[in-house]
Each structure stands twice: as structure tokens, then as C-alpha cells.
Amino acid sequence: MNEKYLEEAEIAYTINTVMEEAQRCLLCHDAPCSKACPAKTDPAKFIRSVRFRNFKGAAETIRENNAMGSICALVCPTEKYCQLGCSRCGIDKPIDIAGIQRFVTDFEQQLDMKILKKGEPNGKHIAIVGSGPAGLQAAASLLQKGYAVTIYEQAEKPGGYLRYGIPAYRLPDVIVDYEIDRIVELGANILCGAKVGQETSLSELKENFDAVLIAVGASEGKMLEMFADNPYTETAVDFLARVRDNQGDISLPNSALVIGGGDVAMDAATTLKVLGVESVTDVAYETFSEFLASKQELAGAQAKGVTIIDGYLPSKVSDKQVTFKHRHNQNELTITADLIILAVGQKVNAEELALPIEHNEVTFEGYQTSDPQVFVAGDIAKGDKTVVWAVQKGKEAAAEIDAMLGGKAND
Amino acid sequence: MINKDLSIDFLGVHFENPFCLSSSPVGNCYDMCKKAYDTGWGGVVFKTIGPEHFVVDEVSPRFDILDKESTPFVGFKNMEQIAEHTLEENLADLKRLKEDYPDKVLIASIMGTNEEDWVELARLVTEAGSDMIEMNLSCPQMTSHEMGSDVGTNAELCKKYCQAVKRGSDLPMMAKMTPNVTDMVPIAKACLEGGADGIATINTIKSVANLDLNRKIGLPVVNGKSAISGYSGKAVKPIALRFLQQLRSAEGLENLPISGIGGIETWEDAAEFILLGSSTLQVTTGVMQYGYRIVEDMKNGLMHYMEEQGVDHLEELVGLANPNIIPTENLDRDYKVYPEIDHEKCIGCGRCYISCYDGAHQAIIWDEKERKPYCDKDSCVGCHLCSLVCPVGAITKGEVVLKPGRTGNPADKII
Structure with missing residues (x-):
């Protein structure tokens, strides 16, 4: 068991701090947040419920719409959805909608609320x-x-x-x-x-x-052909599952190279650092201006000390050594690592x-x-x-x- | 750092600045008052001293607060009565404070149950070296109905007890009023007739701040029950200012000396009390929440305000706003002011639209596509609810127009 891996990275709101955050909400007439959720969550409604101290009502709003409400609160890249158009951006920064949702779903959990009800059996x-x-x-x-x-x-x-x-x-x-x-x-x-x-x-x-x-x-994680027979290479999907299955208790390489620029790459690289790997480098095909990973995931990886290099794609691999070429110029980059993780998509x-x-x-x-x-x-x-x-x-x-x-x- | 003279004379006593602790838990013993003086308070009204025969017996817990969103202490409910220490201890503390702080003002608050008590207490606190006496005629949570606001709502008793105090002491004396009356003027006048030199106002407002919803008991809970008691803090400021204004606009009370009390915690609050007629100011709730140190910013802020106003003596500000608060029937009702919406500042939240529709006159038109509000002048009555709810100050006072059939020049209106 690796305590650091299992310890939650984000600190949850208390009843006082969530009220502070809810108070920042402008309670818009036609809230952009509520139009932006792919799953049709209505943040304007549940934040207003929090603002007026109706935490149970807030939990109903979230849960009746989304059976994964607690999970979405933790993993949704809200910066791309509900928080993107937040009117509060006109003053300073968007409302932390995910954080408020997490408070509400934690509250729901603590009270063991049963919001979803089984329908009358229809025999099907x-x-x-x-x-x-x-x-x-x-x-x-x-x-x-x-x-x-x-x-x-x-x-x-x-x-x-x-x-x-x-x-x-x-x-x-x-x-x-x-x-x-x-x-x-x-x-x-x-x-x-x-x-x-x-x-x-x-x-x-x-x-x-x-x-x-x-x-x-x-x-299944995608494998790039040149890495197919490389004994030091593992897909990010396999790696993350292996870590999770062992609760973080795996034998660690001295150095690791992650290839990819999405959220999965950031997860893999951050996980390696959290577990205690000294040197973790991530090389992404995308440049930072077109980066796929959410800002939060990217910042999380950087905060943990992952070295991130953008704009390179792998050109050859030999044992632990991978050579990259820059997409737009002739520069080359060679990185040696004990473990090579491919986070280049899933299939x-x-x-x-x-x-x-x-x-x-x-x-x-x-x-x-x-x-x-x-x-x-x-x-x-x-x-x-x-x-x-x-x-x-x-x-x-x-x-x-x-x-x-x-x-x-x-x- | 700015340094201006904040001193003021009140009832013949010189205060180095107008800020005093009010008679309450914040000035309950020598050490507390010493710390307050050291922190820069100009005066202390020592916690009300009662007669020896009245036994103070307090409940636990004894406070509650009203909050709003994430703001605690919007209002504060207090069940504590007068000083719990023995008369002897209190008098000794007064004596020592005056000896150690001869230049600071020491005000003794007293409360008796009958004329003899008042005479005797006045004599004792005078002997102890107090500079001034405040009569507590207003504490709303006394366990005796011969004391506190039950006395302060009875003009006859007030007058009689003021006379008693004056028999016991030559010190300048102010009577502290309860706001739990419809009209404070007759009580204040009765006190002045009885010999009071000035008025301290307001004491706390009778209240029930919150209930425990599961147990159906008011807060704080004292063995399953609660009681009505005094409410103070920022929430009561508007009520305190109203009483100040009513006193100072009553016939014969235009120059009434007042020590203002009620929700003061910033220099702006202080300035408001001064502009409505207070010469000195008393504070408790702000101190209970934040400590004596709040006086630093109140003093400094008030100095800057004086500088901005071009004023060298605080007394020049006292009562300046009284003439500008007049009966509603005397207000100019000939014109209206339209809101002016700055679309550059507007962030498109639509709060003005909601409030105008649901709470006013349906005069904001909402452009759904652009997410911008527009004023429909045909419907607008110029109430300016929109500007009050706008979170970014994008709505200001705009065009002034006369109502149909009225005469005058809109440009002359002071809006």
C-alpha cells in the first residue's frame, strides 16, 4: 500500500468554505454553466441551493441527473465545460463548480440519502x-x-x-x-x-x-509499432491498472519516460512522481498551445516535478533509449529511462x-x-x-x- | 502615517479620541481595560456595576450569532447581564485604572434597583475616581424587572433615578437608552429633566436570533430552553442611526450630546454616527469578534476622512448630516432618475433583469443573445434596484427627467 498514492490530492470544502465559494456565484439569470454540461447537470440550480443552505435540494439536483455525480465532481475537466463560460470570469475567476459539487455529494453520502428510486417493475x-x-x-x-x-x-x-x-x-x-x-x-x-x-x-x-x-x-492502450517488442515499454492503461490493483505498491524504476500529452499521460507521469520515481519525463506530440490534457492535470504533473517537453514525436527506440524528432524543426532529443510508458490513445x-x-x-x-x-x-x-x-x-x-x-x- | 487630532470634548470631559469600549463583557476588569487603553482606545465604559444585594447569576452558554452566506456575526445576541465581580473588586479596578491612566477617560456604568442604590452607586464610583457616569437604563436581559430596559421604557422612573444619581455625584452623567421603545424622545427628555447631561444610545434590541430546528428551542440552549435577549452588531446600525436622528431632530434636542452605540466596526460606521450627532462612540460586538485592535483602523481611517473633508477638529463633523434627513412627506417627488447601464462593465449575469422583473417594474429588457440588459424607460420608475444588485457596479444614475406636469430644472436636482 502506498499512502501517498491513495491520499486524495484535492482538499474538500467545509460548510464554511463552500458557503464562501457559493457566495461568489453571481446567480445568473441565464447561467452559462448550466448550458455547458455534456451530461446536462444544472450547476446554477445546485449552487443556488447551497447559497440558500438547502444542501439536500442541491444533492437532489445533482443526483437525479447524474448517477455518477460524486465521481464527476472529482474527475470532470470542468474548465472545458461548466466553468468555461462562468460570468464570474468577468470579475476574477470562475466559480469552483466541481468543488461545490463535491461538497454536496459528500454531504449526500454522509447523510446516506437515497435520492434515486427504483421504478415499478415492468417485467423487462x-x-x-x-x-x-x-x-x-x-x-x-x-x-x-x-x-x-x-x-x-x-x-x-x-x-x-x-x-x-x-x-x-x-x-x-x-x-x-x-x-x-x-x-x-x-x-x-x-x-x-x-x-x-x-x-x-x-x-x-x-x-x-x-x-x-x-x-x-x-x-486497451494503443501500442506504437516501434515499441511493440521493447521489453521496457508498457501502455499507460496497463501501468495505471497495475498501480491501482496493487494500491500503489509496485517496484519502481529509477527513471521513467511517458510519451503522450493527454490526461492519461499526465495521470501516468504524476502517478510515477507520487510513487517516488526520481526522474520522470513526459514527451508530448502536441505543443503546449494545443495541449490535450486539462490545465489542472498539466499543472498537477508540473507541481509534482514532471519534466514536460512538447512538440516531439518518437523516431526510434533501442532498449531504454528513445530518440525523438521535433515536429517542426530538425532537432532531435534522446531520452533514456528504465520504464517507457505509452499514453498515445486507447482502443x-x-x-x-x-x-x-x-x-x-x-x-x-x-x-x-x-x-x-x-x-x-x-x-x-x-x-x-x-x-x-x-x-x-x-x-x-x-x-x-x-x-x-x-x-x-x-x- | 497620517496623524490628526481626534480629540473631542464631551460633557466637559476631554477624550483623546472618541472611541470607547461600551459597558459590556469587553470592559469587565482592570486587565481588559488596561489592554484597551494600551491599544489606543480613548475611553472605557467599565462594565455596569450593580448594588451588592443584586446577585448576578449567568447562564451558559450565553451568546448566539446571526450569519448570512459566509458572513458570521451579522448580528450578535447576548444574554450576559452586568458585572459579575463584587462591588469592592469593581471599585478597586476603577481606582487603579484611573491612577494608571490619568489621561484616559474612565466612565462608570451603574445600575440600581431603587433610588438608594442609584445614589449610593453614584457616590462610590465617583469616589473611585471615575470621570463620568453612565446610567444603564436599558439592559434587556436582566433577571430583575426593577432593572434594565424595564426601567428604561418608563419615563417617570428614568427621571427619578437620574435625580438620584445627581444627588450622589457631581460628575457629568449620561443616560443609556433602550431601543425597545417606539419613541425614544420622551424617555430622553425625562432623563434630561432628571439631570442627565447627555444620552448614550442605543443599548441592545430584544431578540430571538435563531432556533435549533430539531429541538425547537431558541439559541443558545440553556437546559432545553432559551430567552429573549439583546441583539447587537452590524445588523443594528441602521436602527441605532435612526434613533440618533430622531433624537437630534426633536424640538429642543437639536444639540443633544450623544455617545453613539450600535454596530460600529469601521471608521465609516464611526463617521456616520458622528455625522448624525455622536460626539463619542462606543463599541462592543466588533471587539468581541475581532479584538481591541480594531480601534487602530477606526482611528486611522477617521483621520484620513477628516483630511479628505478638510476638517481639523472632530467636533466640526458632529451632526452635519442631521439637517439632511427629513420627513418623507417633505422629499422632492417631482422627478425620476433613469439607470445608466455601462455595457463595457456589464458581465452579463442578468441579475438586474431578474430583480427588476420579480421585485420592481419589469423595466429591464434582456437581450438573450448578447446577454445584455437594456432599460425600458416607459416602464422604469427609477427605483435603482438594478444598480443595487449589479455585482460589478455597471449601473449608475443617468438621465434625470421631471414627472409629467411638474416644473423645475432636472439639472438642478441633487441626485
């Missing part, structure tokens, strides 16, 4: 493949409408990328467990260690369930499910496949690949399933 049963944020949200939405839900998860524990992809210091197990426990309380039956396509086939699911929702995510691994996948997402719009009984959601569905988008796709896919099975869509 849905199978969901994958227990990441999209699958879990879809399950919550369907359970509230009266469907029975069984989730098939190939890993030992449910949660998908929430459990195995995001470092514990950003998203502790207790929060993941809390969110999942409440969906189980609603009636979800989660079968772990159950990979669809092996013991259970898709056609079996179709036989036994009224609909099947595939939300398997892009669970879908779902050959058994016979989906039309191109560039790691399905080729069609929406959620229903050519087989009307089969739906997709999450990263494999078209669109953005963040947790908040997974939640929204889960909700929308659940609504489509409900519409197909005779319910009223979006009610």
Missing part, C-alpha cells in the same frame, strides 16, 4: 456489457424506469476505467464503491469476471434479455461482439446497432471520450432502449 430485463460510467449510468436510468438490469463485467471488480484507469489520488476506491453500491441498491445485478464472448455469447444475451447494451469502452477490444468499429468507435450515429435489440454507449459510441460524456451517452442509450421497448423516451 436489460443486459449491459461493461460497468464503466456509461454502463452504470444506463443501469441507473433503466432501473428507475422499472427495468431489471444485469451487468457483465470482465474485470474482477466493477467500475471499468473509473476503477482501473484513473489514479486513486484523483478518484479513491471509496467513491467508486459508493456510486456503484447505490446502483446495486437500486437493483442492478453485477456479474464480475464475466467476459461476454467467452463463457457467455452475445446471442445468448439476446435470447435471455429484452435488450443488450454494449458499453465496453476503449479498454476498443471487442472483436467477439461483431460491431462495426472504425477508429475505435462505431461507424453509425446514435446508440442502436443494425440489430435493433443491441445498443452501444460509452467510448465506443460516437462522440467525446470523457466520463461526463459517458454518463450522457449512458442516459441517452437507456432512453433509446426504453423507447424501443415501449416506454416514453426521455420522461
Whole structure:
């Protein structure tokens, strides 16, 4: 167990400090924050509830819209969504919406509020493949409408990328467990260690369930060809899962090189520093002006002492030595490290499910496949690949399933 | 650093500055008053001294606060009564304070249950070396109905006790008023008739600040119950200023000497009390929250204000605003002022739109696309609620227009 890895990086608000932050909110007439959430969260409403000390009402606003509300509060890149258009920017800096949401969801947890209610059973049963944020949200939405839900998860524990992809210091197990426990309380039956396509086939699911929702995510890290046989190379996805699985207790290299410029690269590099690796260098293809990682993640990595070099792409690798070339000039860079981590994207691994996948997402719009009984959601569905988008796709896919099975869509 | 003379004479006593501790928990013993003097307070009203036969028996806990958003101490509720120390101890403290701080003003607050008490207490505190006496006719949480605000609402009793004090002492004396009356003027006049030289106002306002919602008990909870008691702090400032104004605008009281009390914690508060007729100022709640040190910024800030106003003597400021507060029926109702919206400053929050629609006259037009407000002059009554809710000060007073059928020059209006 590595205490530093498990210790949460962000300090939560107290009742006094959250009131201070809520007081900064201008309580806009047509709040831009509430128009910016991919999952349709209404921050203006829950912040106003906090401002008027109605913390339970605030929790209802968050939870009724988002079964992953506690998780989104911790991992959502709010700077790109709700906080981006905050009117308070006209004075100083945006309201810390994520922080207020976290306070409210912590409050909800402390009071053990049961906001989501199981629907009147309608006799229909849905199978969901994958227990990441999209699958879990879809399950919550369907359970509230009266469907029975069984989730098939190939890993030992449910949660998908929430459990195995995001470092514990950003998203502790207790929060993941809390969110999942409440969906189980609603009636979800989660079968772990159950990979669809092996013991259970898709056609079996179709036989036994009224609909099947595939939300398997892009669970495999991409490998670059030149690194394929390199014994010192590991994908960021594998590395982060290995650290998380061992609660941070892994044997450490003296130095590490991370290749990539997204949030996953920042997570991997920061994790290495948190664990105690002396020298961690991240080399990104993007220049800082076009950087993919959120500002918060980038700042977090820099604060921990990660050396970040932008604008280079790898040109050759030999054992522990990687040579990079600058994208726009002739400069070369050579870095030697004991461990090389590739954070250059993820791919879908779902050959058994016979989906039309191109560039790691399905080729069609929406959620229903050519087989009307089969739906997709999450990263494999078209669109953005963040947790908040997974939640929204889960909700929308659940609504489509409900519409197909005779319910009223979006009610 | 600026250094101006803040001294002022009040009831014939010279104060090096107008700032005094009010009679309360903040001036309860020698050590506290010593620290206050050392920190720069001009005077101390020592915590009210009662007669020996009245046993002070306090509850625990005894305070509560009202807060708003993240601001604590918007108002403060206090159940503490008068000084708990023995009469002998209190008199000894007074004596020692005067000996050690001869240039600072020492005011003894006293409270009796009958004429003999008042005479005797006045005599004793005079002997102890006090510079001035304040009669506490106003504490709203006394356990005896012969004391405190029950006396202070009865003009006859007030007059009688003032006479008693004057029999016991030649010191200048002020009577401290309770605000728990509709009209303070008859009480103040009764006190002056009884020999009071000036008025101290206001004492605390009877209150219930908060309830414990689960237990359905007022706060603070004292073995399952609570009681009405005095409310003070910033929240009471407007009420205190109103009483000051009513006193100073009453016939015959135009030059009434006043020691102003009620929610003072900044130099601006202090200046307001002075402009409405206070010569000296008394503070408790601000000290309880922040400590004696608040006097430093009140003094320095007041010096800067005097400098800005071109004033060398504080007394020049006393009462300057009294003539500018007049009966509502005498106000000029011939014109209205439209708001002027600075779209450069506006950050598009729409608060003016909401407040105008829901709380005023539906006179702000909201451009949804641009997220900008516009004034609809046909509907606007010029109330300026919009400018008060604007978080960035983008709305100011604009065009002045006469109401239909009125005469005059809009440019002459002082807005």
C-alpha cells in the first residue's frame, strides 16, 4: 500500500468554505454553466441551493441527473465545460463548480440519502456489457424506469476505467464503491469476471434479455509499432491498472519516460512522481498551445516535478533509449529511462461482439446497432471520450432502449 | 502615517479620541481595560456595576450569532447581564485604572434597583475616581424587572433615578437608552429633566436570533430552553442611526450630546454616527469578534476622512448630516432618475433583469443573445434596484427627467 498514492490530492470544502465559494456565484439569470454540461447537470440550480443552505435540494439536483455525480465532481475537466463560460470570469475567476459539487455529494453520502428510486417493475430485463460510467449510468436510468438490469463485467471488480484507469489520488476506491453500491441498491445485478464472448455469447444475451447494451469502452492502450517488442515499454492503461490493483505498491524504476500529452499521460507521469520515481519525463506530440490534457492535470504533473517537453514525436527506440524528432524543426532529443510508458490513445477490444468499429468507435450515429435489440454507449459510441460524456451517452442509450421497448423516451 | 487630532470634548470631559469600549463583557476588569487603553482606545465604559444585594447569576452558554452566506456575526445576541465581580473588586479596578491612566477617560456604568442604590452607586464610583457616569437604563436581559430596559421604557422612573444619581455625584452623567421603545424622545427628555447631561444610545434590541430546528428551542440552549435577549452588531446600525436622528431632530434636542452605540466596526460606521450627532462612540460586538485592535483602523481611517473633508477638529463633523434627513412627506417627488447601464462593465449575469422583473417594474429588457440588459424607460420608475444588485457596479444614475406636469430644472436636482 502506498499512502501517498491513495491520499486524495484535492482538499474538500467545509460548510464554511463552500458557503464562501457559493457566495461568489453571481446567480445568473441565464447561467452559462448550466448550458455547458455534456451530461446536462444544472450547476446554477445546485449552487443556488447551497447559497440558500438547502444542501439536500442541491444533492437532489445533482443526483437525479447524474448517477455518477460524486465521481464527476472529482474527475470532470470542468474548465472545458461548466466553468468555461462562468460570468464570474468577468470579475476574477470562475466559480469552483466541481468543488461545490463535491461538497454536496459528500454531504449526500454522509447523510446516506437515497435520492434515486427504483421504478415499478415492468417485467423487462436489460443486459449491459461493461460497468464503466456509461454502463452504470444506463443501469441507473433503466432501473428507475422499472427495468431489471444485469451487468457483465470482465474485470474482477466493477467500475471499468473509473476503477482501473484513473489514479486513486484523483478518484479513491471509496467513491467508486459508493456510486456503484447505490446502483446495486437500486437493483442492478453485477456479474464480475464475466467476459461476454467467452463463457457467455452475445446471442445468448439476446435470447435471455429484452435488450443488450454494449458499453465496453476503449479498454486497451494503443501500442506504437516501434515499441511493440521493447521489453521496457508498457501502455499507460496497463501501468495505471497495475498501480491501482496493487494500491500503489509496485517496484519502481529509477527513471521513467511517458510519451503522450493527454490526461492519461499526465495521470501516468504524476502517478510515477507520487510513487517516488526520481526522474520522470513526459514527451508530448502536441505543443503546449494545443495541449490535450486539462490545465489542472498539466499543472498537477508540473507541481509534482514532471519534466514536460512538447512538440516531439518518437523516431526510434533501442532498449531504454528513445530518440525523438521535433515536429517542426530538425532537432532531435534522446531520452533514456528504465520504464517507457505509452499514453498515445486507447482502443476498443471487442472483436467477439461483431460491431462495426472504425477508429475505435462505431461507424453509425446514435446508440442502436443494425440489430435493433443491441445498443452501444460509452467510448465506443460516437462522440467525446470523457466520463461526463459517458454518463450522457449512458442516459441517452437507456432512453433509446426504453423507447424501443415501449416506454416514453426521455420522461 | 497620517496623524490628526481626534480629540473631542464631551460633557466637559476631554477624550483623546472618541472611541470607547461600551459597558459590556469587553470592559469587565482592570486587565481588559488596561489592554484597551494600551491599544489606543480613548475611553472605557467599565462594565455596569450593580448594588451588592443584586446577585448576578449567568447562564451558559450565553451568546448566539446571526450569519448570512459566509458572513458570521451579522448580528450578535447576548444574554450576559452586568458585572459579575463584587462591588469592592469593581471599585478597586476603577481606582487603579484611573491612577494608571490619568489621561484616559474612565466612565462608570451603574445600575440600581431603587433610588438608594442609584445614589449610593453614584457616590462610590465617583469616589473611585471615575470621570463620568453612565446610567444603564436599558439592559434587556436582566433577571430583575426593577432593572434594565424595564426601567428604561418608563419615563417617570428614568427621571427619578437620574435625580438620584445627581444627588450622589457631581460628575457629568449620561443616560443609556433602550431601543425597545417606539419613541425614544420622551424617555430622553425625562432623563434630561432628571439631570442627565447627555444620552448614550442605543443599548441592545430584544431578540430571538435563531432556533435549533430539531429541538425547537431558541439559541443558545440553556437546559432545553432559551430567552429573549439583546441583539447587537452590524445588523443594528441602521436602527441605532435612526434613533440618533430622531433624537437630534426633536424640538429642543437639536444639540443633544450623544455617545453613539450600535454596530460600529469601521471608521465609516464611526463617521456616520458622528455625522448624525455622536460626539463619542462606543463599541462592543466588533471587539468581541475581532479584538481591541480594531480601534487602530477606526482611528486611522477617521483621520484620513477628516483630511479628505478638510476638517481639523472632530467636533466640526458632529451632526452635519442631521439637517439632511427629513420627513418623507417633505422629499422632492417631482422627478425620476433613469439607470445608466455601462455595457463595457456589464458581465452579463442578468441579475438586474431578474430583480427588476420579480421585485420592481419589469423595466429591464434582456437581450438573450448578447446577454445584455437594456432599460425600458416607459416602464422604469427609477427605483435603482438594478444598480443595487449589479455585482460589478455597471449601473449608475443617468438621465434625470421631471414627472409629467411638474416644473423645475432636472439639472438642478441633487441626485
